[in-house]
Amino acid sequence: MTEDRPFAHQRRERIVDELRRHGNVRVRDLARLLEVSEPTVRRDIAALDARGLLTKVHGGATLPTALHPGRTPARRNRPGTAPLTIGMVVPSLDYYWPRVVSGARAAAMALGVQLQLRGSSYDQAEDRRQISRLIEAGQVQGLLLAPTLDGEGVGEMVDWISDLPVPTIMVERQTPHWTPTASQLEWVRSDHALGLEMAVRHLHEHGHRRIGLVLSESSPTSAHLARGWFKACAELDLPSDFLVRRAVSLHVPGHRRIIEGILDRCRRSGVTGLIVHSDPDALSVAQYLTEQGVAIPDDIALVGYDDEVAHLAQPAITAVRPAKARVGRVAVEMMVSRLVEGRHRPGQRVLVLPELNLRDSSVKRPESL
Structure with missing residues (x-):
């Protein structure tokens, strides 16, 4: 197809x-x-x-022979100077983040800067270790960071990042609360709230008036998705009470029992469209529905979020796709601009719009209409 x-x-x-x-x-x-x-x-x-x-x-x-016309050279044309080096610390190297890194590397190559990548985990202590190693090596002039900003110690983490000796830009993150320190931090991230709105409006346009949302429990993205959910439901006059915060991917113990409970609630409340974050959870739901003889999308329409592996399902799952590579590219471009222009450049905070990739899981085939 x-x-x-x-x-x-x-x-x-x-x-x-x-x-x-x-x-x-x-x-x-x-x-x-x-x-x-x-x-x-x-x-x-x-x-x-x-x-x-x-x-x-x-x-x-x-490979490019020169910088794109109109872009500021990143020390490339200055004799005797080394190229700028930007450090990048991301929480994962096997899901979602590889595309962000790919975009960052492409921008770094085009702008003539070097990128030093470090993998971390969703843990503040590990974030600090990896960031500190880059700083202590004395080779980076700026940092692109995706730190853990939930749980205890968030304020201390934000203050620590703000006090680093090199400029920092957060990637797919923003500070959760306003503080004088946090107000100075720059970031670039996907507009996940808008992405969720797109999913709700897509299902609404196809006649669904009872829609459910299943959110990952511990993902930093979930808070943004919840805001988009309530906003879209309010604007479309849809009930917003079907919001489940449970992980249901195949590796989660008892995932079948959890999905069974969610689908039983769907039947009792008349939900005909379900949005599931993230892709592995959506695939797990799709597999369970197929095993139970529930037709997708005829009996229930399904939309995933992230679009990493949604196309592998049967049927392929409609999914919201954050522009991950674009986020990485913009982050590098912002950092180079900051390093070249210094304090004269105003701070920036950038939202990158996602897109909705339509597949068979949410749109009924003509013969089914």
């Missing part, structure tokens, strides 16, 4: 990855690899060339 082929931003990320790996790429090879036409690949290469991420040549592309 065409939905399983990479979308434009996915294709372009793959092209940049192949370029970094091989140094040059050919249109013919990329078309075969990505399962698209050669004109489509040429359009992708032209778009990447316009952003300075590669140099278009006859029949393919090579």
Whole structure:
């Protein structure tokens, strides 16, 4: 199905990855690899060339030979100076974050800066260790951070980050409360609240008037999704009481029992559309529904969030996809701008809009209407 082929931003990320790996790429090879036409690949290469991420040549592309016109050189043209180095600490290297890192690396390559990556965990103590190691090495001029900002000690963590000796920008994070210290921190993150609104409005447009939301218990994203949920339900005059905060992915002990309880509540309350965060949880729900003979989307429509593996389900799951690579790119561009312009640049806080990828789990086929 065409939905399983990479979308434009996915294709372009793959092209940049192949370029970094091989140094040059050919249109013919990329078309075969990505399962698209050669004109489509040429359009992708032209778009990447316009952003300075590669140099278009006859029949393919090579690594960029210069910065994109109009961008501030990151010390590249200053004789005798080393390139800027930006440290990046992310909580995971196997889900969600690889695409953020890929975008950051692409921007760093285009701007002529180096990126030092460190993996952490969803733990403040480990965050501090990894950040401290980068600082102590004395090689980074700025930091992109995705710290844990829930639980105890959040205020202390924010103060500690604010006191670091190099500029910092938070990635997919923002301080949960206003304080004089927190008010000075910059961040770039996905607009998850809007993403959830998009999911609710999509189901509403397809006739669903009782919708449920299943949120991950410990994800930093959940608070933003809950805000989007209540906002969308209020504006559409929908009940907002069906909000479950439980993890239901396959590795969670007792996940089948939890899903059974959620679906029993769906039947009793007349819910016909369900939004599940995140993808592994949505796949677990889809698998259980199929085993129980519940038709998707005829009996219940399903929408996931994150769009990391939603396309692997049967049927493929409609999902909200945060622009992860774009978040990484913007974070690097913001940091380079801050390092080059210094205190003269006003602080920035950027929201990056997600998109809704429609698949078979939420839209009934014509013969079912």
